[in-house]
Each structure stands twice: as C-alpha cells, then as structure tokens.
Amino acid sequence: MTATVPLTLLESRAVEVNDPAALLDRVARDFPLNAFLESQRSGGFFHRSGILHVGQIAVSCSRHSPLEIGFDDSPVATLTLPLAGVGEVTSDGQRLKLEAGPMAAYLPGAAFTASTGTFEEVMICLDRRRLAETAAAIGGFGAGVGGCGPAFERTLRVDGSASPQQADLLPHLHLALRMLEAPLLRSVGGLRSCQFEDLLFRLVAAIVCPEVLNGIDQAIADHRRDRPFDDLLEWIRANLHAPITATELSRRSAYSQRNLQYLFQRRFGCSPMQWVKRQRLSAVHADLLRAQPGETVAAIARRHGFVQMSSFAARFRESYGLTPSQLLRRSRLDAG
Numbered sequence: 001m002t003a004t005v006p007l008t009l010l011e012s013r014a015v016e017v018n019d020p021a022a023l024l025d026r027v028a029r030d031f032p033l034n035a036f037l038e039s040q041r042s043g044g045f046f047h048r049s050g051i052l053h054v055g056q057i058a059v060s061c062s063r064h065s066p067l068e069i070g071f072d073d074s075p076v077a078t079l080t081l082p083l084a085g086v087g088e089v090t091s092d093g094q095r096l097k098l099e100a101g102p103m104a105a106y107l108p109g110a111a112f113t114a115s116t117g118t119f120e121e122v123m124i125c126l127d128r129r130r131l132a133e134t135a136a137a138i139g140g141f142g143a144g145v146g147g148c149g150p151a152f153e154r155t156l157r158v159d160g161s162a163s164p165q166q167a168d169l170l171p172h173l174h175l176a177l178r179m180l181e182a183p184l185l186r187s188v189g190g191l192r193s194c195q196f197e198d199l200l201f202r203l204v205a206a207i208v209c210p211e212v213l214n215g216i217d218q219a220i221a222d223h224r225r226d227r228p229f230d231d232l233l234e235w236i237r238a239n240l241h242a243p244i245t246a247t248e249l250s251r252r253s254a255y256s257q258r259n260l261q262y263l264f265q266r267r268f269g270c271s272p273m274q275w276v277k278r279q280r281l282s283a284v285h286a287d288l289l290r291a292q293p294g295e296t297v298a299a300i301a302r303r304h305g306f307v308q309m310s311s312f313a314a315r316f317r318e319s320y321g322l323t324p325s326q327l328l329r330r331s332r333l334d335a336g
Contacts, residue, residue, distance in 0.1 A: 008083050009061040009122055010050030012181055017047045020067075027069075030058075035070035035113070052180055055197035056127055059180060063120040070113040077128040077152060078107045079204050080121055081174070087116030091155045102170050103159040106208050108152055122177060124204060128152050135205040137247050139212035140256030151209040163210040173203045198245040212256070228253055229263055240280050240304045246273060280304045281319050284312075288327045297324040 007014050017023045024036045049062035063084075080089070080098065082105075087098035089105050091112035096105045098116070109128055135148040160167030176199060180191070191197070206213055232253040236244065249272055250257055264272045283304045291300065298309055301324065306312040316324050 005063065007048060007050055007061045007063055008120060009177055010052055010059070010181065013050035013052060014048055015050070017049075018045060020045055023047050032072035032074050033069070034072045034111070035068075037068045054180070054191055054200065056130065057197055057200055058123075058125040059177065059200075060123045060125075061120070062123070064116075064118070066117045066119075068113065068115045071111060073111050074109045075128060076125050077109050077131060079124045079126075079158075079207070080105045080107065081124070081177075083120040083122060085117050085119035087114060087119050087121075089114045089155075094155045096155065096157045101159075102167070103157065104170060104173075104207065106156040106158060108154060110155065112155075124200065126201065126204065130201060131205050131208070133251065134201045134247050135209045135212045137250035138202060138206060138257050140250065140254055140259055148205075148209055148212065151211075156208060158207055163213075165210040165213045166207055169203060169207045169210070173200075173207065176200065176203060195243070195245050198247050202247060213258075229255070229267075236276055237279060237283075240276075240283055242305065244273075244276050244305070277315065278319075280306065281316055284316065284324065285320060285327070288324060289331045291328055291331060297328055300324075 017026060020036065024033065027033050027036075045065050045067075047062065047064040047067075049060055049064075051058060051060040053059075061083075082098045082100050082103065084100050086100075089096045089098060089107065089112055091107055092110050098105055098114075098119075098121070132149045132152045135151065139148065158166055158170065160170060176196075179196065232249065232255075235252055236249075246257060246260075249255075249260055253260065255263065260272045264270060264275055268275050268278075270278070284301055284306070287295075287300045287303070288297070297313075301309065301312050313323055320327065322330075
C-alpha cells in the first residue's frame with residue numbers, strides 16, 4: 001500500500017500531505033488534537049485523505065504511513081471502519097485492535113490515542129446525543145434518549161458478535177458509504193433529497209445499540225394507540241412542505257420503525273415514506289386544480305416538499321395519468 005494508490009472512498013476529494021508538521025496543522029483545525037508522533041519506520045511519511053460533510057456528519061477516508069496520534073475529549077462520537085492494515089486505539093482504559101474486515105470501533109468522544117502501521121480507514125464523526133435520540137426513535141421510545149443514552153457513552157468494538165443485527169448492518173453501512181460519490185444521485189436531488197444523513201444516523205445507532213431492533217412492541221395491537229397514530233397522520237399532512245424522515249416519524253409518534261411499518265401497511269398498504277409521498281402528490285394535485293393566476297407547477301411542487309422536478313413529474317403522471325402541466329392547463333380552461 002503506497003501513497004499513490006487511490007483511496008477506497010472519497011478519492012475525488014483526496015488531499016495528500018507528505019510533511020508531518022503540515023498534517024498536524026491540518027488535523028488540528030477540525031479536531032481537538034493533543035499529540036502527534038510519526039513512527040520511526042522506513043518508507044517515508046505520507047497521508048492521503050478525503051472528507052465529505054453530509055448535514056451534521058463528517059465522513060473521511062484516509063490512507064497513511066505508520067503513525068501515532070492522540071485526541072482530547074470531544075462532544076462528537078466517531079465510528080472507525082478499518083479498510084486495510086492493522087492499528088490500535090486506547091480510550092477509557094480499553095485497548096481495541098483495528099483490523100480490516102467486518103469490524104468497527106466506536107469512540108464516544110472521550111480522549112483517545114491511536115497507533116497504526118500503514119493503514120486505511122473510514123471515520124464517521126457524528127453528534128452523540130442525536131445518535132442516542134435516533135436509537136430511541138428506532139426503538140419506539142419517542143422524544144429524548146430514553147434508556148439508549150448509556151450505550152453511546154462507552155468505547156466499543158463492533159464485530160457482529162453482540163447480535164446478528166450487527167453482523168448484517170456492518171456490510172450495509174459499507175454499501176451505504178459507497179453511495180457518497182455516486183454520480184447518479186444528482187439526478188434525484190443529491191444526498192439531501194435521499195435523506196442520506198438520516199440513513200447514516202440510523203445505521204450507526206443500530207450498529208452501536210442493536211437492542212433497539214429486537215422485537216415488535218406488543219402494544220401495537222392495543223387499540224388505544226390508534227389515537228397517537230392518527231395524531232401522527234395529522235402532523236404529516238401539516239408538514240408536507242418540510243423534510244420528513246423515518247427517524248422524525250418515530251420520534252414524533254413514539255412508535256418504533258417496525259411498528260410504523262406494520263401500522264401503515266395495515267391501514268394503507270404501503271410504507272410510511274410511500275404514504276408521505278402519496279400525500280404530497282395529492283396536495284399538489286389539489287392545488288393545481290385551484291391554482292391562482294401566475295402560479296407555476298414548480299412553485300406548487302416545492303410548496304409541498306418536492307425538490308427534483310423531473311422525478312416529481314414522473315411520479316405525478318404515474319399516479320394521475322397526466323402531467324402536472326397538463327392538469328394546470330386543464331384547470332385554467334375549466335375556470336375560464
């Protein structure tokens with residue numbers, strides 16, 4: 001593995017630094033660096049890295065020569081995914097071995113030191129409290145962190161041994177990260193439109209705290225919970241103009257993701273997010289029928305949360321048998 005080998009991820013954003021002092025300055029701008037020492041090994045020093053911000057999340061991929069580095073406490077948690085080589089992280093009195101394969105190291109933000117050989121890794125840096133809130137939403141605990149908070153305060157090696165869900169989710173996380181530079185994503189509105197930030201929070205939360213995925217809440221069969229579900233439907237209809245994610249639906253309703261899937265499938269025959277899209281299309285349809293002079297299809301679509309006009313128009317035609325522009329012209333002719 002050499003400095004000229006492309007990064008596994010984020011190669012299009014790669015920056016190469018061949019001077020330890022320059023790397024120290026670069027890292028210290030974004031992280032609470034407290035120590036840096038190049039390992040005294042032959043082969044020279046190199047560090048090649050790319051970074052991408054997805055909402056509140058920073059994802060980086062780095063390949064570098066052997067080094068030792070240390071960081072102070074931080075409010076940001078980090079999930080490290082080793083891709084090649086061997087390393088070691090020490091935090092909270094724990095020493096975790098880093099090696100390529102189906103494993104990750106979760107660091108909750110406590111000070112840590114790392115020592116590696118020639119190494120490549122992906123680091124996902126994200127807000128610890130939001131991680132706990134996401135886990136609570138997945139588990140159906142509603143707003144706040146519920147009992148999930150402690151799980152995100154400990155240093156943890158993740159290798160799938162804790163649960164079959166972990167073993168399944170780790171490769172899914174790797175697959176999701178491959179989407180970061182997928183050129184076709186731009187044709188559907190990019191990472192934001194695809195709610196990629198929420199996906200990463202959900203995957204990392206479930207990997208660190210797989211307990212939230214166990215079982216379906218037995219209270220789902222209790223008719224007394226129909227009222228909270230109806231309240232959620234009203235909230236969705238009132239907020240079609242704003243981004244709506246699966247995590248937000250869980251947090252608002254106190255239903256777990258599995259509960260929501262069951263409830264929407266039972267009542268509407270579709271997933272929660274499919275129902276949200278249907279409501280948006282219905283709202284656009286209604287507004288096109290009563291459009292005011294000067295209103296455009298694009299303005300009405302954006303008012304109800306649609307960003308990518310081409311995909312919106314295709315969905316609209318599939319649902320109603322004509323394009324939004326055709327319906328707008330027809331409604332104006334009828335009004336005249």
